Amino acid sequence: MRRRTHEVVNVASPDDDLSRLFDVSVIVLVAGNILAVILESVESLADAYAPLFGAFEAVSVAVFSAELVLRVWVAAEETGDGRSVLSRRLRYLASPMAIADMLAIAPFYLASFFSLDLRFLRFLRLLRVMKLTRYSPALSVFRDVLRAQRGAFLSAFTVLVLMMTFASSAMYVVEHEAQPEAFSSIPAAMWWAVATLTTVGYGDVTPITTLGKLMASSIMIVGIGMVALPTSILASGFTEQHRRRRLTLELEADRALEDGVFDDTEADRYLRHATALGVDPEEAEQIVEIAVRDVVIPMPDDVTACPHCGKDVREV
Amino acid sequence: MRRRTHEVVNVASPDDDLSRLFDVSVIVLVAGNILAVILESVESLADAYAPLFGAFEAVSVAVFSAELVLRVWVAAEETGDGRSVLSRRLRYLASPMAIADMLAIAPFYLASFFSLDLRFLRFLRLLRVMKLTRYSPALSVFRDVLRAQRGAFLSAFTVLVLMMTFASSAMYVVEHEAQPEAFSSIPAAMWWAVATLTTVGYGDVTPITTLGKLMASSIMIVGIGMVALPTSILASGFTEQHRRRRLTLELEADRALEDGVFDDTEADRYLRHATALGVDPEEAEQIVEIAVRDVVIPMPDDVTACPHCGKDVREV
């Protein structure tokens, strides 16, 4: 019974209809919640449909609370090497996912019980979107790339921060006299620096002195680099990811072909693996073709004993 | 007769002059139509040359109507496994291409028969540009890349939407007090969020509070990522596409060389294939060079006869 619930509330296996239904309804409800938060921010709508919004919120919180309780309950089914049922549940409660879930429903209870309504608190509801990450395998590639390249991104970020410090300091020195309010201090100048280095360029603050414009020009050109850096890191990251997944398949194909043939069970396992890695079938097929090409048919002279006279074919 | 027409109206084979003529004239006429729509929107021109525009439109519609009828007629030539002529024609009428064609001429008839002229309806004429896609093989690479990477793009889009929701909610909370009109609601704040995350940065709406500027700064930096994501996906997609086409040629070269030689017919087929794949000749040649290098010349010691009894050591 509890095991079954565990299967249902967690990510669906393609052939478990009940579980799929559960997932879909959660996704729909979350989407509805996000929409509600957005629409409720429109005064006219908020006033017109206040009760409706309230009801929807109440229902959502009820459902999500139930879901949370359920998840805590089935947490006992998690593989927790020799841990007690309680400790497994506590561990689940301490997981980022569970915390996000709790924060997302907390405001409602705070507001209703202690009747305190911190306006911005209500936006914690947006955390409900976190639930969706459970269902987006598509995001896994990004996560892998980011993890693999985190070192590069860290340095890119360091470079960015240093540049912004230098840029804003320089502009502060140059433009402070001419525009005492816009460039009142380095932090103030930083607002300009960020908008410029990211090439957003609002234009609400721009240099007016000649020296300032000269300096700004070079900063803008550096700005191109600021955009180029993460893009390049990401691009080569994606290429690498793809390359590696491809190699993984090549190795599997080679193993499957060690006996010279690529039988149905091998082909089946191979294709499932390809789909799991997000390599499209056409390419997966090509990989096999290449592997087949490179198969070495055992040389006759590996035979050391003549099958006819039994003597060793190498010695006389 | 009908078969011939079918050849003519559909994309030309290089050596079919009549068909090429047909294609070129359609392309020219479509370009003319787009230009007409653009110019007609200039009041002064519209008033000055009203009759001219009218005439050109009438002629175009006439031609395009004729073309449509023709296409429906020859649709019977389409390979439609055992379908009746009528069903094939209906299937063609239901194709996106045909629908675009019909929508593109519909406004004219609506306007003339029911003399109702919905201004914006006239822009349906722009759909005529869709005809061009029939003639742009160059776009096929893009289509392939987009199809191969659609998963990645979908997740990128999801990330974009979530970020915009968070960004606009955050800015709404922070700036609502200071700028009640610009940040009147989350949907309103979204206008700012889009302009910022895409690094367009009009500057018609900008944060004015310190907290708002802090938040906006981090959103801008994220904006760089927003630009980086699709670029990287696309870049690695193009690289992959190229790589795969290259491999396809390598495999073909290897097959051609199985007998140790690369004769003229093989070379000819190979080059045609390379052009079809958009791999330039210089590279295609290099691929062959590599394949030739890797050809294995049979070793002299592939002895197959036992030196003692002379029988073949491979058969028992």
Add this chain to the structure above:
Amino acid sequence: MRRRTHEVVNVASPDDDLSRLFDVSVIVLVAGNILAVILESVESLADAYAPLFGAFEAVSVAVFSAELVLRVWVAAEETGDGRSVLSRRLRYLASPMAIADMLAIAPFYLASFFSLDLRFLRFLRLLRVMKLTRYSPALSVFRDVLRAQRGAFLSAFTVLVLMMTFASSAMYVVEHEAQPEAFSSIPAAMWWAVATLTTVGYGDVTPITTLGKLMASSIMIVGIGMVALPTSILASGFTEQHRRRRLTLELEADRALEDGVFDDTEADRYLRHATALGVDPEEAEQIVEIAVRDVVIPMPDDVTACPHCGKDVREV
């Protein structure tokens, strides 16, 4: 004598000092000219140093005229399969380079002889920069990449144009009522479309209606794609270029190693080739290492006759 001049005026071989001197002085003079054009556009400077600018221009034109004459003279040295000296010179005069040179000095003569001074004509002087392209081998990689990817760029450009047409038409329809002057016609709306799709976003024209903002938002998101497309094409182009040059070296290394050794003359030729291809030495070395690794040391059993008794080692 003429042959020598030909050597001198054309791109230098590293060990020809006179020729190098000639090149450097041309580059310096051209740079000076560009600077002069820029500075002369500053009224105050133009007034203050009018005679100086005049003199510099006169000298420059004199030098460039002499250079042109010289080039025409030595054009006779060009390899012109059996063409007459005159025809070779005329052919040179018709070359884009020569035309640029002539256009770049023409204004001066027009102004002095017919004393007509078309202000903008003076900017033809900027064409003198074209001379520099003679000396920038560094740009050759770009040229190669652009040539190899021209198909992709053409389609990207087509996509761009179509998008701009659709975007500006859409915005014209939506915003025309609200902003009759900014969106007075499709061509006018195009100014907004270009600034938006390129993510420049001046903000001098922005949508004000809700529908307009919605449409603009989606156009901005497409704008990210507009930036992504050429970048991706270029990026994969560079990667391909590099890959191909690498392969060329690999093939050469393999040929050099066919005899099992990589002697000095081979090494020397190889390294010169690597430098010519712009592959840096470290990488070139690595390529050789790999080639060496794959060398197959001839198997003793390729020997068919025993060097001691002379009998065939395979037969008994």
Add this chain to the structure above:
Amino acid sequence: MRRRTHEVVNVASPDDDLSRLFDVSVIVLVAGNILAVILESVESLADAYAPLFGAFEAVSVAVFSAELVLRVWVAAEETGDGRSVLSRRLRYLASPMAIADMLAIAPFYLASFFSLDLRFLRFLRLLRVMKLTRYSPALSVFRDVLRAQRGAFLSAFTVLVLMMTFASSAMYVVEHEAQPEAFSSIPAAMWWAVATLTTVGYGDVTPITTLGKLMASSIMIVGIGMVALPTSILASGFTEQHRRRRLTLELEADRALEDGVFDDTEADRYLRHATALGVDPEEAEQIVEIAVRDVVIPMPDDVTACPHCGKDVREV
């Protein structure tokens, strides 16, 4: 004693706690200094905490001076092939790092001794951030990529400068009449050109004439290329870097496998090398897998003794 200090002040080996402590405290102090410079630029804070800032600056200068002296002292430990101790120290003093250190503390002494306080001089303190580069191996990949691609970047920069010259000249000619102040000269127009070609697009200066807008539109489209160029160069640079590091590992794996086995010491050295190259373990493992797959097991028929006379067929 001096040797020990040398170890301590220079970059830490993971197991040298004292050295690590030294590094960390320097990093923290530098970060504190940057923060101080930024905060001190805020008038209110500067007035309120003047003594605090003063004290912190004095302490920092004291520490950094001591550090500098220390580094000069231990410079004697540097490997300076047969140089005298003095010359080694002078060489260190002449190193960019030491100069940056000196410039970073100079303002303080200038201000206190000669009681002259050049406002902008105080920003030389930001140079203290240079110390950090000692501790950021993560930046080494960037440096390698930039070095490997410097040729490409140089040409990209040349292209950029030429484009800006042409763009600003063209706009000056076209817009000068309509906007005599914004486009007063080519240098003035350059401010617009930079903001546009980098897609920053402040919008403080925009063309107003139709011709100007036409020209600006094409310049903006070129601007996309301006952003695309460095990104592509960098992207392919990163991909290449990764590729090369991978190949280095492949070669090492092959060498290790020459004897057919991959023993622990080999595995250990290999993994250390992989970490040093920044190739993540998972990938390093894959590389070995591939190397193992390609190991050639010696063929049985590698007969080396003549079956007739028994002598070795390889020696004569």
